[in-house]
Amino acid sequence: MINLSDILETIRMIQDECLDIRTITMGISLLDCTDSDIDRACEKVYKKITSCAKDLVRVGEEIEKEYGIPIINKRISVTPISMISAACKESPVKFALTMDRAAEAVGVNLIGGYSALVQKGFSAGDRELIESIPEALAKTSRVCSSVNIGSTKTGINLDACKLMGRIVRETAEATVDSDCFGAAKLVVFCNSVDDNPFMAGAYHGVGEPDCIINVGVSGPGVVRAALSKHPNADINEVCDIIKKTAYKITRVGQLVGVTASERLGVPFGIVDLSLAPTPAVGDSVAHILEEIGLEQCGAPGTTACLALLNDSVKKGGVMACSSVGGLSGAFIPVSEDAGMIDDARSGSLTIEKLEAMTAVCSVGLDMIAIPGDTTADAIAGIIADEAAIGMINSKTTAVRVIPAIGKKDGEELDWGGLFGHAPIMRVNKMSQSKFINRGGQIPAPLHSLKN
Amino acid sequence: MKAVISVIGKDAVGILAKVSSMCAEYNANVTDVSQSVLQDVFAMVMLVDITKLSIPLAELSDRMSALGKSLGLSVYVMHEDIFNIMHKI
Numbered sequence: 148m149i150n151l152s153d154i155l156e157t158i159r160m161i162q163d164e165c166l167d168i169r170t171i172t173m174g175i176s177l178l179d180c181t182d183s184d185i186d187r188a189c190e191k192v193y194k195k196i197t198s199c200a201k202d203l204v205r206v207g208e209e210i211e212k213e214y215g216i217p218i219i220n221k222r223i224s225v226t227p228i229s230m231i232s233a234a235c236k237e238s239p240v241k242f243a244l245t246m247d248r249a250a251e252a253v254g255v256n257l258i259g260g261y262s263a264l265v266q267k268g269f270s271a272g273d274r275e276l277i278e279s280i281p282e283a284l285a286k287t288s289r290v291c292s293s294v295n296i297g298s299t300k301t302g303i304n305l306d307a308c309k310l311m312g313r314i315v316r317e318t319a320e321a322t323v324d325s326d327c328f329g330a331a332k333l334v335v336f337c338n339s340v341d342d343n344p345f346m347a348g349a350y351h352g353v354g355e356p357d358c359i360i361n362v363g364v365s366g367p368g369v370v371r372a373a374l375s376k377h378p379n380a381d382i383n384e385v386c387d388i389i390k391k392t393a394y395k396i397t398r399v400g401q402l403v404g405v406t407a408s409e410r411l412g413v414p415f416g417i418v419d420l421s422l423a424p425t426p427a428v429g430d431s432v433a434h435i436l437e438e439i440g441l442e443q444c445g446a447p448g449t450t451a452c453l454a455l456l457n458d459s460v461k462k463g464g465v466m467a468c469s470s471v472g473g474l475s476g477a478f479i480p481v482s483e484d485a486g487m488i489d490d491a492r493s494g495s496l497t498i499e500k501l502e503a504m505t506a507v508c509s510v511g512l513d514m515i516a517i518p519g520d521t522t523a524d525a526i527a528g529i530i531a532d533e534a535a536i537g538m539i540n541s542k543t544t545a546v547r548v549i550p551a552i553g554k555k556d557g558e559e560l561d562w563g564g565l566f567g568h569a570p571i572m573r574v575n576k577m578s579q580s581k582f583i584n585r586g587g588q589i590p591a592p593l594h595s596l597k598n
Numbered sequence: 599m600k601a602v603i604s605v606i607g608k609d610a611v612g613i614l615a616k617v618s619s620m621c622a623e624y625n626a627n628v629t630d631v632s633q634s635v636l637q638d639v640f641a642m643v644m645l646v647d648i649t650k651l652s653i654p655l656a657e658l659s660d661r662m663s664a665l666g667k668s669l670g671l672s673v674y675v676m677h678e679d680i681f682n683i684m685h686k687i
Contacts, residue, residue, distance in 0.1 A: 402679060
């Protein structure tokens, strides 16, 4: 028989320490849905999504009950829409409306892939899609959008940085009635990945199979609880505890992914080795760092603690599953992490410190509210900085900032639910307009002489 | 195929009887029981064979959880695979 204490440990992790599967995301290719007639293309997209994902939510809920593990989100990612909309002459917003309708029909809460990949330049359809993002995100509730503007292999498209600075602002302006929520569904990436199960940045890459299941795990509360039992452990032991815990968390992700893939008759892709916080009490990455020994997140030492946490999660998780991918690492979305919210409010955590932290973890400046008077060029500057960290360090970085239109630092935005609430953080007001407006492409970096 | 039924809460008369009679009702064969009472907290873990279960496992989970609520206890029904995969390499 299974050991009694193992059973009680698992139950405690789920009931008291917020262990859950954050998302089962079905990736669906829309490459067979192109058509020069946009209405026909949209009809094909609707049919493809609703037929591939018709059982996704039911199977997810079944697994949830049978294994007793909560699966918080069931989601869908699709081929970057710019590749599908390129064949049509009309505004791609119709595709967003179709995605929204399809997502509602199958019961998923978010659908990602209103995306364009422009790391080296704009091809047909890319500019039109990017220009339509503010309208698309204002008119839909479930659609998420992402744009990749740089990579280690290509360098950074500075024109796209500039454009996205404006688009992020316009998206916030278009959704000012809902606390600028549109911008929370828009991510700007460097080195984006094809198999990411997490929103808002998920899309289904062109090298992926027709349909696939990817899983994102979670469990910051479990890691913190495990560490709290060893208050005097040295840092090697701390790393070992994190590794062992990450192993257990990730094993559950593997089990859920394999089971879902079998029942849906869809190949299993990857487990994203992640620590994803929620605003719920006891589900915070900041609190893990504080458990390791910081008074508050943002204190000198924060980057080191986060680096060891991130690395240990990967080391523990990688052995627990057959295939690892996605963004894999600890997330630090400010508005979605009760500890980070407190630390930002107290002034301990600043955007500059968060930027340093993104160099050693997944993924980037995430869910950060910035003052409403932040200019489009300043947002472009933030995007360029973050992309530079990703490009040089060969890792994924991203920017998901929410310009709080009409508000200033010290005030807050509140979306509720998993998106949480965000204290508006101060942004350096010095101008970068000359740099941003130079335009062109920052060349790909050297891959040797690494210092 | 097996599932683990865990019952945690304040000790009372007839807990084992009520849980096992529900198992019998839905054709789940109890193969092992382990229980302990620490001070007032009652913890029982039951291994049941669910190969011939007459209802879906998810439904048994709902019914057990409702039974638990009526007794003021937490009752969890979980497929054994989740424990095997987490605690064995």
